[in-house]
Amino acid sequence: MYYPQLQTAADTLPFHAGRVPEQAAIRCEGREVTYGALHRESNRIARALRAHGVGAGARVGYLGKESERYYEIFFGCAKSGVVLVPINWRLAPDEVDHVLRDSGAELLFVERDHLDVAEQRQPNLPALRQIVEIDRERPEDGLARFKDGTSTSDLDHVARPEDPVVQLYTSGTTGLPKGVVLAHRSFFGIRDLLAEHGVDWLDWYPQDRSLISIPGFHVAGIWWAMQGFNAGVLNVCMRMFTAHDAVTLIREAGITTTLAVPSMLQMMLAENGVSREDFATLRMINYGGSPISETLLQRCQEIFDCDLSQMYGLTESGNCAICLPPEDHVPGSPRMRAAGKPYPGVSVKIVDSAGRPVPTGEVGEICVRTPAVMLEYWGLPEATAKTLVDGWLHTGDAGYLDADGYVYIADRIKDVIIIAGENVYPAEVENALCKHPAVAEAAVVGIPDQRWGEAAHAFVTLRPGSSAKPRELMLFVRELIAEFKVPTRYEIVDVIPRNPSGKILRRKLREQFWADQDRKVN
Known part of the structure; x- marks a missing residue:
């Protein structure tokens, strides 16, 4: 189902509320909201934002897990021209502080579990x-009071495809996450290209039931949810992913399509007693965040028994730019080592360090040109100019093109580590480690991990006369950074290798772990 008249997130609910007002739009923990009700309540959010002095272009934060209320707030912001800043609820307090401070968020919607962190930080955040507290146990909570007295009628604000709608924070090479500003077009561009070229790599049917299992503070999560809402289908939302709950929802809710990372698929398949019958309604699984192993692919094809489609993209690209479609998912085929081929209308080139295109088969930096690309890094014009060059997004991934136009990823130019689909930059972890009084220097690299794709390994030098055990270091950094960023292994060394200019030789540190791997990423 493709509705070309939808071009902004502000268009989606009014259209479906007029077309199928009683159709269920979202279900979460048994609670179900129709398209008509979601439209009305998001209108109330939009009007309440305006009444509280939050104007178009202002930033509003959301700190909490997935729920129907998150999407009510998202659409309310989209309708009023406000930019939503979803915050990873797993971040440490200092990391939450950075996102709120950097974005200049004027208002924060926060679930009760995270209220203490927000209230402790607010006095030092002048903007x-x-x-606004969200308490799912009380119908008349802070969100209800925030909307109290507002009308359900449409606002006069007119959103444009180029207007900003969300600001997602991605880990930064300097240790401070950057705000990636995405426009409405980021959630419609690929959909439009597929329809224009008659390609069914991402298709929807009236009876589809979509599982939202990736959180909305990720570009993959909010992008996937928007595809389901744009299609006017039922979206079944998980508060947070657990393999047991995912299997149960797929079976009991009759899920037909979803987006996941390979580690999530692996965990579902590892659940006791799972069989084809649990996934009988599935027709398509889209996955990304890391490649899929041949062993896992075969297991997925055996038990899920549905089409598989691999997506490659970045937060900066507005999610997917390259796809390995179902017909290329053949175990044993060389194509299975590819990230895929560009979506129709998306361009890819491989360049050397000087920005010059390299011949077919030669490794260089992967650059993409896509209508879904970000607007900017918030408040960072130099970083934006370095990443967006003449309309091309420089991904920081090293790879090559084959003669048929398929993209293969060989390594990373950036230092990012990807753990179960989560981006982790070494600088963030190193900065935290170096705050320990015994640590002189730290270097963190990604190493292969069978379950999560990659894990963080820390090399640490100690100050003269000091000592620290790995467990002590692990417990220390847990207080400063999100749990998923904490290294799983620590190695005390005499010296960390550097080049003549003082830069850490991460490639040298990684070699011992990746020497027997086909790819230098996982």
């Missing part, structure tokens, strides 16, 4: 004027 943050208001905190």
